[in-house]
Structure formats: C-alpha cells, structure tokens
Amino acid sequence: MGVTEFLFTGWTKRQKWLAEMNSAGVPEWLVSVLRRAFDALMNHDYPTAQCLCKFLLDFAWEKFNIGHWSEVDVCWRQLYTAATYVQTMQLWAAGSLMAAMRSCDRGLILGAPVRRLSLTEIATEIHRELSNQRPCKLPDTCDSTFYILNKLSIMANFCAGIELRTEIKRIQCPSVTQFDREWLHSEQRKPVVIEGALRSWPAFKKWSLEHFLKVAGHRTVPVEIGTRYTDDNWTQKLMTFHEFVASYFDANSKEVGYLAQYDLFEQIPELRDDIAVPEYCCLACDPDNVDINAWFGPKNTVSPLHTDPSDNLFAQVMGTKYICLCPPEDSDAVYPIAGGLMRNTSQVDMADPDLEAFPNVRNARVYETVVRPGDLLFIPRGWWHYLKSVSTSFSVSFWFRPPTTTATSTTEANLA
Numbered sequence: 037m038g039v040t041e042f043l044f045t046g047w048t049k050r051q052k053w054l055a056e057m058n059s060a061g062v063p064e065w066l067v068s069v070l071r072r073a074f075d076a077l078m079n080h081d082y083p084t085a086q087c088l089c090k091f092l093l094d095f096a097w098e099k100f101n102i103g104h105w106s107e108v109d110v111c112w113r114q115l116y117t118a119a120t121y122v123q124t125m126q127l128w129a130a131g132s133l134m135a136a137m138r139s140c141d142r143g144l145i146l147g148a149p150v151r152r153l154s155l156t157e158i159a160t161e162i163h164r165e166l167s168n169q170r171p172c173k174l175p176d177t178c179d180s181t182f183y184i185l186n187k188l189s190i191m192a193n194f195c196a197g198i199e200l201r202t203e204i205k206r207i208q209c210p211s212v213t214q215f216d217r218e219w220l221h222s223e224q225r226k227p228v229v230i231e232g233a234l235r236s237w238p239a240f241k242k243w244s245l246e247h248f249l250k251v252a253g254h255r256t257v258p259v260e261i262g263t264r265y266t267d268d269n270w271t272q273k274l275m276t277f278h279e280f281v282a283s284y285f286d287a288n289s290k291e292v293g294y295l296a297q298y299d300l301f302e303q304i305p306e307l308r309d310d311i312a313v314p315e316y317c318c319l320a321c322d323p324d325n326v327d328i329n330a331w332f333g334p335k336n337t338v339s340p341l342h343t344d345p346s347d348n349l350f351a352q353v354m355g356t357k358y359i360c361l362c363p364p365e366d367s368d369a370v371y372p373i374a375g376g377l378m379r380n381t382s383q384v385d386m387a388d389p390d391l392e393a394f395p396n397v398r399n400a401r402v403y404e405t406v407v408r409p410g411d412l413l414f415i416p417r418g419w420w421h422y423l424k425s426v427s428t429s430f431s432v433s434f435w436f437r438p439p440t441t442t443a444t445s446t447t448e449a450n451l452a
Contacts, residue, residue, distance in 0.1 A: 037157070037161055038161070038165075039125065039128045039129050042125065042128075042157075042158055042161070043077075043078070043125055043129070046074070046121065046125065046153070047078060049152040050071075050074060052152050053118065053150055053151070053152040053153055054067055054070065054071055054074075054118075056114070056150055056151060056152070057070065057111075057114065057115060057118060057150075060110065060111040060114045060115075061109065061111035062111045062112075062114065062115050066092065066095070066115060069088055069091065069092060070088075070092060070115070070118055070119060070122070072084075072088055073085050073088035073089050073092065073119070073122045074122050076088065077122055077125060077126050077129070080129075082126050082129070082130055085122060085123075085126045086123065086126055088122075089119050089120075089122050089123040089126070090123075092115060092116075092118075092119035093116060093119050093120065093123070095115075096112045096113070096115045096116040096119065097116075099112040100112065100113075100116075100146070110148050113146065113147050113148035114147065114148045114149075114150050116143060116146055116147040116148075117143050117147030117148060117149070117150045117153060117155065118150055118153060120139055120140065120142065120143025120147055120155065121143065121150075121153045121155060121158075123139050124136050124139045124140040124143065124155070124158060124162075125158075127139055128158075128162060133162060133165060133166045133169070134166065134254070136162050137159070137162050137163060137166055137254050137255070137256070138256055140155050140158055140159045140162060141159060141255055141256035141257075141274075141303070142256065142274070143155050144156065144159060144302075144303050145256070145257075145258060145274070145303065156302075156303070156305060159255070159303075159304075160305070160306070163251075163252070163254055163255060166254045167250070167253065167254065170254070171250075171253075172249040172250070172253025172254065172277075172278040173249070174245050174246050174249060174281065175281075175282050175286065177286045177287055177288065178245065178281060178282065178285045178286055178287070190356070190358050190406050190426055191203075191358070191404055191406065193358075193387070194358060194360060194386060194387055194404070194424075195360060195386055195389065195402050195404070196388060196389065197389055197391045197398055198389065198397065198398055198400060198402050199398065200399070200400070200401045200402060201402045201403075201404060202401070202402070202403050202404070203403075203404060203405060204226075204227050204228065204229055204361070204403050204404065204405040204413070205226075205228050205229070206228070206229045206230075206231055206405075207228055207229070207230060207231070208230075208231050208232055209230060209231065209232035209233045210230065212315055212316060212318070212319060215230075215316050215319070215414075216316075216319050219414055220316070220319055220320070220347070220414075225416040226363075226403070226416070227361050227403055227405075227413060227414055227415055227416060227419060228413075228414050229405055229407065229411050229412070229413050229414075230316075230411070230412040230413075230414065231410065231411060231412075232410070233314060233316075233412045234314075234351055234353075234410050234412055235410065236312070237310060237311050237312060237353070238309070238310040239307075239310035239311050239353050240353065240409060240410065242310055243310065243353060243354060243430065245281055245285065245428075248277060248281070248307075249277065249278055249281065251304065251306045251307065252277045252304050252306070252307070253276065253277050253278040254276055254277070254278065255276060255277050255303070255304060256274050256275065256276055256277075257274070257275070257276075257277055257280065257295055257298065257300065257303070258272055258273075258274055258295070258298055259272065259273055259274075259275055259280050259284075259293045259294065259295055260272055260293065260294040260295075260296050261273055261291060261292070261293055262291075262292065263292050263336075263338055264338045264339070264340045265339075265340065266340050266373075266378065266381060280293055280295065284333070284334055285334045285428065289334070292333070292334070292336055292337060292338075293333060293334070294331075294332075294333040294337040295330060295331070295332040295333060296329075296331050296332075296333070296337070296339070297329045297331065297433075298329055298330055299327070299328060299329055299330070300329075300330035300332075301328055301330065302328075307330075308328075311328075311351070311353075311432055313326050313328070313434060314349050314351070314412060314434060316349060316414075317349060317434055317436040320347065320436045320437060321436050321437060325436070325437075326434050326435065326436045327346070327433075327434070327435040327436075328432065328433070328434055329432070329433045329435070330430070330431075330432060331423075331429070331430070331431040331432070331433065332429070332430045332431075333425060333428070333429060334425070334428050334429075335425055335426060335427050335428060335429075336424065336425065336426075337424070337425045337429070338387075338422075338423070338424045338425075339421075339422065339423040339424075340381055340382065340385070340422060341360075341362070341370055341381070341382035341384060341386050341420050341421065341422040342380050342381040342382065342420065342421065342422075343364070343380045343417075343418055343419065343420050343421075344380070344415070344417060344421075344435065345417060345418075345437070346417050346435035346436060346437040347414070347415070347416055347417045347435070347436055347437060348414070348415040348417070348433050348434065348435050348436075349412055349413070349414055349415075349433070349434040349436070350407070350412070350413040350414075350415055350431060350432075350433050350434075351411075351412050351413075351431060351432045351433070351434070352407040352408060352409055352410070352411045352412075352413075352429070352431050353409060353430045353431060353432060354409055354428070354429060354430040355409070355425060355426075355427040355428050355429030355430065356406060356407070356408055356425070356426050356427045356429065357406070357407050357423055357424065357425050357426065357429050357431060358404070358405075358406055358423070358424050358425075358426055359404065359405055359406075359407060359413060359421060359422065359423045360386055360402050360403065360404040360405075360421070360422050361402070361403045361404070361415065361419050361420060361421045361422075362400045362401060362402060362403070362419065362420040362421075363401060363403075363419060363420075364418040364419060364420075366399075366400045366401055366420070367420070368396065369396045369397055369399050369400040370382040370383075370384055370394075370397060370400055370420055371383040371384055371394050371396070371397065382420060382422075384397050386402075386422040387422075387424060406426075407431075417437070
C-alpha cells in the first residue's frame, strides 16, 4: 500500500476513529480540531493540517509532562497517535519521507494504539520506500563482530573479593513439566541456564548489523547514553537505528549507547517474526501477556545490579554477556538504594565492588554465568542481577507473571 491507499482507508474509517477519541475521553473541542486537521489534509491544504497537528501534539506533550508517565491518561496518548497519523500522512503525501518516518515512529513510541489507525503498517511502508531511495550502509569503522569469548577469563574480571561464587547450573532443554516442577515452582527457585530451547528462531540465521540496517536503518528508537542508568550523566535520546550503530558501534567511540529494555518488536514487527515466546512462559500466563524487551548494544553496556517484579527468561541471541545474580535473602548485603524509583537497584558495582564502602557485599552469595547465542537464562523474580556485555550483544527478555501483578518499563517514562 502507498500513501493514497492509506489515506483512503483513513477517510473511510474517519468517523469511527474520531468517535474512538470521544470514547477515550478526549474533549470534544480537541476532537473537532483533529477533524479539521484531517479535512485539511484530504483537501491538500497541507499548511493548515500541519499547523493544527502541531497544536495537538504540543497539547498532548504538555499532558505527558504533568506528573509521572505511568499516570498519564491514555486518552492523551491516543490523541498523540491520531495527530501523528495526520501529520505523518501529510508529510508522506508531500514527499518528505524522512520527516514522515520520524513522525510516525514518535507516535509509535509515545502514543497509545487507536484501533483503526495502524501506524505500524504505515511505518513499514514508509521505511520500504525510504530504503529504496537511501539504503543504510554499515560504516567501515563499526565493530560488527559478535565475539564468543572464554567463560573463565571473563568471570575473573568480576566480583573481586566475593568468595561465595557459584556457577549457574546448565541443563539441556527440559520439558515444560520438568521446568515447572524443578525450577519455576520449586521451593528454592534458583536461576538456571537452558540450552537448546531457541534452536528454531530465524534470528540466529538472519540477524547481523547489516540486517538491522536493512529492515530498520531509518527507524527512530530510544537509546540510553551513558555507562549505566545510575550515573549522573546518564540520559536518553531518540535517534535512527543507523545513527545508533554509526555512533556507538564505532571501534573508536568513547561513549556507550544502549537500546535497553525497549519493546522494539512491537514497533518493528519484521524483527518480531524472527523470535518466539518460550513455551515455559505459558506456565504462568498467556503468551500475549508476556512483556518482551530488546537489549542491543556494543561491548561494555551495563545493567547495574537490580531486581525485577516478574520472572524473566533472558535469551541471548548474539554476542556474549556476563551475568551474576544474588538471592533475595541477601538484599541487605548488596546495599539497595534507599527509597525513590531506584530502590530496586544496588549501590554496588559488581565489576569492581568497593569493599570498604560496602563491606557486607563480601558475604553475598553470587551465582554467575556467561551467556552465549542460544542460551536461555531463567531469572526468578526478586533475584538481584547484574549484566555486562563483553562483545557487541543482542538479548531478548521475556517477563512473565500471573495476571494479578504488573511489571513496569522505564523506557517511555524516561522519554516523556
């Protein structure tokens, strides 16, 4: 489908998606502005359409920045999506493909779904056209090697001074029943690395930096800038996939960029088709209720020692990553940050623990492993875990839990 077909679809369904704005709680006067913007678009009055869209997007943005992101009424995010749709279609119709691509992706990142407006399909088509005109190429200076490194030499670089260190057990692809009995619902609930459970994933044959640039080079994604999110200079920026790779996968780059804890697969379904929810998740919930997040970055990306409110199956697709875990019973020994949004994060740097500042950490029980492509690590909820990539790396986490509990993602909150 091209811009004409998408415009026709939007026109035939305009009464329904405008009515959805009313049902969501968007004030009638704002729905009226949205209707005027769409009518201006259909009448080729692009300046008016653009002006009205900017007003609506700015209005929604102001609502995003009142209080915490999790408390933003979904109606403002749906208004943002609808205004983005009109703005994107106007830019696309005017031939401004790059601007249309940026607009559409911002709507996907910050907006909320509107049933009859498929920004995902529009983004896929715009990217196809844009890639035909301006293919993204991998810079010569980029480190595109996904190293498979020696396990023991890696472990020697972490947790110095901590004596109670145990390598996490590895098992060959257990049955769902065995995993449920011996790991998920056992009394001890310890971490375990499952080997051989991901063999059917197309990602292992298809994914590379070149492939990512082909299917997503012009797509805008949120990138964390800084060594770890606990650092004072840590921030987030929106940039294209190509800008991310060119800037932070360069062998000479002094900054660390990380596409972390982000549902990339919802935004770019072409990549979602290359993975599958592990069947072990279905023991706790329906596959549609599993939170899937991508973790993609160059060597030396770090997730500080922290806990999550959900069980996690952590799949390593490309490259090598060091991971250590501590049981919930040892929480006092890892010195959690007191209060606030980061109370689930430790003050201790597990790469080089400061035993003078945090003497009790030497008594923490550490379970560690090095994950390689095809490994699936079970991280029980409540367990502290620290992760560091020792090569360019791509991982996928699957948070799963009973319907009565929730997991919180920080990506959108940090962008708003």
